Amino acid sequence: DFDWTKNERSSFYYGTFPTGFSWGAGTSAYQTEGAWNIDGKGISIWDVFAHKKGKIFSNDTGDSSCEGYYKFKMDIVINALSGEHINEKGIKYYDELINMLLENKITPVVTLYHWDLPQVLQEKYGGWQNVSMVNYFNDFANLCFERFGNRVKYWITFNNPWSIAVEGFETGEHAPGLKLKGTGAYKAAHHIIKAHAKVWHTYDVQWRSKQKGLVGISLTADWGEPVDITNQRDIEAAERYIQFYLGWFATPIFNGDYPQVMKDYIGRKSGQQGLGASRLPVFSSQEKSYIKGTCDFLGLGHFTTRYVTQKNYPSGLGDSYFTDRDLAELVDPQWPDPGSEWLYSVPWGFRRLLNFVKTQYGNPMIYVTENGVSEKMLCTDLCDNWRMQYFKDYINEMLKAIKDGVNVKGYTAWSLLDNFEWDEGFSERFGLYYVDFRNKNKPRYPKASVQFYKRIISSNGFPNQREVESWKRKSVETCSSSNQLLAADPLIGHMEMVTEIVVPTVCTLCILLSAVFLMFLLRGRL
Numbered sequence: 001d002f003d004w005t006k007n008e009r010s011s012f013y014y015g016t017f018p019t020g021f022s023w024g025a026g027t028s029a030y031q032t033e034g035a036w037n038i039d040g041k042g043i044s045i046w047d048v049f050a051h052k053k054g055k056i057f058s059n060d061t062g063d064s065s066c067e068g069y070y071k072f073k074m075d076i077v078i079n080a081l082s083g084e085h086i087n088e089k090g091i092k093y094y095d096e097l098i099n100m101l102l103e104n105k106i107t108p109v110v111t112l113y114h115w116d117l118p119q120v121l122q123e124k125y126g127g128w129q130n131v132s133m134v135n136y137f138n139d140f141a142n143l144c145f146e147r148f149g150n151r152v153k154y155w156i157t158f159n160n161p162w163s164i165a166v167e168g169f170e171t172g173e174h175a176p177g178l179k180l181k182g183t184g185a186y187k188a189a190h191h192i193i194k195a196h197a198k199v200w201h202t203y204d205v206q207w208r209s210k211q212k213g214l215v216g217i218s219l220t221a222d223w224g225e226p227v228d229i230t231n232q233r234d235i236e237a238a239e240r241y242i243q244f245y246l247g248w249f250a251t252p253i254f255n256g257d258y259p260q261v262m263k264d265y266i267g268r269k270s271g272q273q274g275l276g277a278s279r280l281p282v283f284s285s286q287e288k289s290y291i292k293g294t295c296d297f298l299g300l301g302h303f304t305t306r307y308v309t310q311k312n313y314p315s316g317l318g319d320s321y322f323t324d325r326d327l328a329e330l331v332d333p334q335w336p337d338p339g340s341e342w343l344y345s346v347p348w349g350f351r352r353l354l355n356f357v358k359t360q361y362g363n364p365m366i367y368v369t370e371n372g373v374s375e376k377m378l379c380t381d382l383c384d385n386w387r388m389q390y391f392k393d394y395i396n397e398m399l400k401a402i403k404d405g406v407n408v409k410g411y412t413a414w415s416l417l418d419n420f421e422w423d424e425g426f427s428e429r430f431g432l433y434y435v436d437f438r439n440k441n442k443p444r445y446p447k448a449s450v451q452f453y454k455r456i457i458s459s460n461g462f463p464n465q466r467e468v469e470s471w472k473r474k475s476v477e478t479c480s481s482s483n484q485l486l487a488a489d490p491l492i493g494h495m496e497m498v499t500e501i502v503v504p505t506v507c508t509l510c511i512l513l514s515a516v517f518l519m520f521l522l523r524g525r526l
């Protein structure tokens with residue numbers, strides 16, 4: 001069992017990762033591609049949500065975003081870190097993307113669902129509130145296995161189902177923007193877990209022997225640390241925090257059913273509300289055994305930590321996912337928080353979370369799929385010291401976890417590029433590369449952190465103190481010149497406008513005027 005009382009916070013560990021450890025940087029379709037209505041692409045729930053006024057910071061949309069649909073070839077070069085109707089143009093785009101990744105010796109790890117459900121499925125069936133999504137998602141996954149599976153060997157069914165369920169159907173901050181408090185998130189999660197399991201079985205039965213790939217799911221979770229490690233009630237509250245976050249999805253997939261503590265708490269509160277059944281749906285015994293074991297590897301997204309303490313929420317006063325947990329979340333004001341208001345840098349929480357996964361789910365193979373830190377929109381400093389510090393410390397805690405025996409096989413930094421940060425629009429930047437969204441060409445500029453991350457990758461870790469300390473210095477040296485280029489960008493943008501709009505317009509006018517003048521001249525002569 002996980003030992004809650006052991007909280008060792010050791011100093012920096014110099015050493016390297018096991019040979020063959022994988023390194024990467026992540027992106028997602030809606031957040032980077034743009035081209036929202038091009039080449040026959042259907043409309044997704046995020047297209048519709050972002051077009052509604054007042055849903056996204058500054059009413060930003062992902063309509064053009066980083067223009068990744070057009071610029072992916074360039075992005076692959078910079079990433080060289082060491083239904084019924086099938087849209088063939090879309091298939092061609094992903095074909096080329098995958099081929100180009102492979103040509104550049106980058107292994108594609110493909111996420112089938114990163115939140116952009118076709119809007120038609122939302123309108124017709126209620127999206128993830130409806131069990132019919134299980135079959136639709138399975139058809140889609142099957143098509144992807146058929147078309148891309150000869151080249152893609154790592155498949156992730158869902159990215160961060162916690163956010164899909166809670167932010168999409170409980171708080172309504174994400175698409176489809178529904179506030180079905182205390183029921184919607186549980187129902188969505190139930191169907192997502194079933195859909196995941198079905199897709200894993202489809203791969204297992206129809207494709208695995210030919211394609212020899214792996215299918216996993218990517219779960220995101222914060223770490224929850226008891227406020228008082230000697231207080232049993234705080235320890236139990238912290239464990240509930242994790243079980244309602246990670247365990248909600250991981251326990252059915254690894255152990256066959258929802259965490260007991262979720263069944264107990266939601267069941268009791270539903271009873272107190274006078275409901276005949278728990279708001280947490282129930283898996284039949286057949287479903288439990290079908291779902292159990294449907295994970296070849298666990299993708300793990302992790303960004304931050306909370307202190308947790310017991311807090312009772314009497315039933316009947318606005319029941320929700322949040323009040324079902326009977327806990328309060330706290331943060332230490334000393335923790336650095338450079339960007340998103342929910343994101344505090346607490347590296348030691350990462351090692352604790354990884355060890356929790358090891359003890360709870362039988363030490364599965366883990367790929368860290370998302371980990372990173374943002375800065376606010378107005379920050380245009382490419383010398384991102386705080387991000388270098390974040391990556392250095394979080395990656396180091398992951399290394400310590402590997403030394404503890406956790407089976408981590410790879411790490412993906414979030415994110416390759418600044419991009420559309422969901423309800424925060426473009427106001428929070430997570431990228432290793434800065435994207436100038438003011439310029440229609442969306443130029444990319446390397447931040448110091450990408451140089452730093454490249455050094456971690458090429459050394460496969462942190463060889464010794466002297467070398468690691470020199471990395472920051474060297475990375476900052478290169479970012480000052482990029483800062484100058486970025487500062488000149490409005491000027492370049494202005495010059496581009498002059499060459500692309502003003503000059504052609506003036507030339508056209510000149511030609512027209514000359515033609516009119518010539519006509520007058522000829523008329524006079526005749």
Ligand SMILES: CCCCCCCCCCCCC/C=C/[C@@H](O)[C@@H](N)CO[C@@H]1O[C@H](CO)[C@H](O)[C@H](O)[C@H]1O
Nearest residue numbers: 028159160163171220322323342370414421422430
């Ligand atoms: C008792 C009542 C309390 C009510 C409190 C309600 C407030 C809840 C708000 C929840 C906000 C959680 C925000 C955290 C989200 C992250 O886990 C999530 N963003 C991680 O997902 C990935 O994030 C990346 C960067 O943010 C990136 O956008 C990626 O696409 C996501 O997968």
